[in-house]
Amino acid sequence: MRVHDIMTSPAQVVRPDAPVETAADLMTTYAVTALPVVDTGDRLLGMVSDSDLLWHRVPAEPRTDPIRHPDVVVHPGHRPGVVVEVMSDHPVVVGPGADVADAAQLMLEHDVRSLPVVEDGVVVGVVSRRDILRAVVRDDSVLAADVRRRLDDYAGRRDRWTVSAEAGVITVAGEFPNEQQRAVVALLARTVPGVAAVRLPGEPAADEAPVPA
Template sequence: MDIQVSEIMTSRVVTIDMDDRLSVAKEIFDNAPFHHLLVVEHNQLQGVLSERDFLRALSPNIGNINETERDSDTLLKRAHQVMARNPITIEAKENINCASKLLLEHGIGSLPVLEQGELVGIITWKDLLRAYSD
């Protein structure tokens, strides 16, 4: 398949700042249908915060009757404390076979998409599966 990443990526990317608290990420994850947030500093990509990493950083007692102040304090952590640094990225002009290989090689679920070093989108395994199915 000779489909470029730019043809199937999501270009409306939601980002958070490195110093945003996990409570900001929780609000986004609770209200959005996606599972990856791109973490930026001065408009430069610094990392990826997956919902899985986010949940791992939280106390399991958040939101239930056993929640203590210590549990709720886990929402005060900053994005940079939990995110994956130095994310694997892909250029918008690459083909989707390259994207698939990168996801599999690195055991990740998404790739930030760059164009001349600037963040222009994100592509996930679901995007690729959809493209291969069509």
């Protein structure tokens, strides 16, 4: 499964000179935790997260911890006004053709909840932890129905092949006139997010595979 199969596209983005309030409104409206910061050509300049927006914008309450805050701060100092002042200008990115497993590993290694998807420097989408979870945690009946729809579209009619799913493994039954069609059907089935493997007629199950001599 590739990033382009599950990413959100087009992505919600923000300009570097936009007020931080605009970024906050976008995150709230679209229920996202971060936004790519782009120029007028949608080229990536940085990433701004909800954590970036909170930094220096929630004043401490000295009375709650007088040891840590011995003085009441009347003037909290400069509060960033535009996105460029708070964004991360070296964000971790991923390409649309990257394996989803690699994207998940990047998120864990860098402790981020989403990644801008960039192709030739241009933001083409965003992939989040939620996108990955939604793709991999899918009911077998949903997977089978999704694969069936794609195969019906390819065949131009319904019920050319029957499709079943078990633990994410798709089994396609039916006639295949040649190996080229078998390869196309297998490829189409694998493009469905959440599919772990594809079995076609004549292929043994893992526990039926011949043991090497």
